[in-house]
Amino acid sequence: MSFTQLKLLFFTIRHVKLSQITWRFRNRFLKKTVTASNFITEIYPSFNLITPCPRPCSVEKNEFKFLNHRVDFKKNIDWNNSEQSKLWLYNLHYFDYLHQPGIEHNTRFKLIHEWIETNPPFKGNGWEPYPLSLRIVNWIKFLNHSDNQQSEVILHSLYLQTRSLNNQLEYHLLGNHLFKNGVALLFAGYFFTGEEAKQWLETGKQILNEQLAEQVLADGGHFERSPMYHALILEDIMDCLNLVTSNQINIDPEFQAMLKSKATAMFGFMMDTLHKDGTYPVFNDTAQGIASTIEQLAEYAGRLNLNWRTNADPLIEKPDFGLYTLTRNHIHCIIDAGPIGPDYLPGHAHCDTLSFELSIENLRVIVNAGVFQYAGPERNKYRATSAHNTVEIDHAEQHEIWSTFRVARRGYPQNIMTRMDENQLFFSGQHTGYHRLPGKPTHQRDMTLTDYRLTIKDVITGKGHHSARSFIHFHPDVKVIEHQENQLQLQRDHIVFTLVINGTQNWSVDQYEYSEQFGLQQSALVVTIQAAGTDVFSIEYSIEKN
Numbered sequence: 001m002s003f004t005q006l007k008l009l010f011f012t013i014r015h016v017k018l019s020q021i022t023w024r025f026r027n028r029f030l031k032k033t034v035t036a037s038n039f040i041t042e043i044y045p046s047f048n049l050i051t052p053c054p055r056p057c058s059v060e061k062n063e064f065k066f067l068n069h070r071v072d073f074k075k076n077i078d079w080n081n082s083e084q085s086k087l088w089l090y091n092l093h094y095f096d097y098l099h100q101p102g103i104e105h106n107t108r109f110k111l112i113h114e115w116i117e118t119n120p121p122f123k124g125n126g127w128e129p130y131p132l133s134l135r136i137v138n139w140i141k142f143l144n145h146s147d148n149q150q151s152e153v154i155l156h157s158l159y160l161q162t163r164s165l166n167n168q169l170e171y172h173l174l175g176n177h178l179f180k181n182g183v184a185l186l187f188a189g190y191f192f193t194g195e196e197a198k199q200w201l202e203t204g205k206q207i208l209n210e211q212l213a214e215q216v217l218a219d220g221g222h223f224e225r226s227p228m229y230h231a232l233i234l235e236d237i238m239d240c241l242n243l244v245t246s247n248q249i250n251i252d253p254e255f256q257a258m259l260k261s262k263a264t265a266m267f268g269f270m271m272d273t274l275h276k277d278g279t280y281p282v283f284n285d286t287a288q289g290i291a292s293t294i295e296q297l298a299e300y301a302g303r304l305n306l307n308w309r310t311n312a313d314p315l316i317e318k319p320d321f322g323l324y325t326l327t328r329n330h331i332h333c334i335i336d337a338g339p340i341g342p343d344y345l346p347g348h349a350h351c352d353t354l355s356f357e358l359s360i361e362n363l364r365v366i367v368n369a370g371v372f373q374y375a376g377p378e379r380n381k382y383r384a385t386s387a388h389n390t391v392e393i394d395h396a397e398q399h400e401i402w403s404t405f406r407v408a409r410r411g412y413p414q415n416i417m418t419r420m421d422e423n424q425l426f427f428s429g430q431h432t433g434y435h436r437l438p439g440k441p442t443h444q445r446d447m448t449l450t451d452y453r454l455t456i457k458d459v460i461t462g463k464g465h466h467s468a469r470s471f472i473h474f475h476p477d478v479k480v481i482e483h484q485e486n487q488l489q490l491q492r493d494h495i496v497f498t499l500v501i502n503g504t505q506n507w508s509v510d511q512y513e514y515s516e517q518f519g520l521q522q523s524a525l526v527v528t529i530q531a532a533g534t535d536v537f538s539i540e541y542s543i544e545k546n
Contacts, residue, residue, distance in 0.1 A: 011408035015343040023171035040194035041155040053292040059097040066091035068519035093126040095138040133184035162188040182207030220269030221321025227280040231291035234266040268308040276362040285348035289517040326425040329451040332359040347405030351398040355388040370515035398433035439463040455542040467532040476524040502540040
């Protein structure tokens, strides 16, 4: 390992919790042996789950489509196909497709039995704790509405899967992984009878109580600061509420009230931070098409009798998560001014501090580049500063992203301020991401929104000479209709707007690859504004609605 790699590793590990290290050691060297005996396959008959959110259509015969990548297995499903990515195989093992519209009942049973027959205990991707967690919940949801749920083969497998999960809980990762483990244990603990199931139930409750207290922030946001994961965790909480409400045995009113409170807070947060077209803002690891849509979640929340308040204020602040929305006269701006995530869990972090996305009349016009893949050569290209609408200083990243999910030295937002006057909205903030560089440069962003104009001023301060690049990424449907010396006139559908570059900075119009969903790329326009100076200099531009 090179000195540079050792340095990155040091600045990464220093943020990790001691408990994560000890649990990693335990799972590797001290894990108990799981036995395939002494099963209790009796289940409680009192389930009456409310219909959960549907899943996208991803299977037809032996053809599966995940992450916009389609594979036809012809006759036999290769559950551990080495030609497919890890995440694609995980999706294959999740069994979300049991809940896709139109799939035949017999087909669902056939897929379950084929998985059991071809995935021997404790071998392959399907026996890792994360896919185990999702599959356990999906199978129980399905069996709850199945006339054949007493199938001994399926119940034996489900019991063994839960026992295996209970032996490899992801305390070394924490975050959404451990939370998913808790959800699965809760479902299995309510589903089965017996002392072992009671232990699963209590462990699941304990995990959920502890993790929701930490993971749901005071403003209702999820602490990993990804709008996509926020929606995924929200749906999980609604599933748990669905479960404990429907089951007439082992009802815990205090636990039920906690779930309802967290779901209500998270739903309100989500509604306050969406784009006007109902899509999730793309900060950190967020892709459209993974979490359920806002319409599906709203319908599910209605079936669960959740009540939430929609905030129509022109200035909405979510200071714990770090999202701020400014809205005037059909211009809607969402700003990321929060930490990249928990210090001990930055795996879904991007270099998007002080980045923003912009909609005009319900159409997104300025966007972040997205997420093309979770692993592979283009992973960190989409996590980079240059993939977001923010400022890069001295050709360095805001945060030292490396490997697939790691971050070494990272910056923090500071001096965040907002103001609402009669005629304008104002946001200002700084971050310390570049303080590791010579001269400790600081990026400050001031944003002012009036009825027809958003003005952005980026001020770079730091001892000595520095260079900077500010990026503006446009949605693929945005086209240039006129190019002048210091401005571009642009159009998306019927919306016409102008980008005006103030001052004498060098700027260019180039192409970038936009990835709204995993596995999909579209060419789009990016404007790059360059400037340099000593001690203090600035970049300023505005977007004006015509």
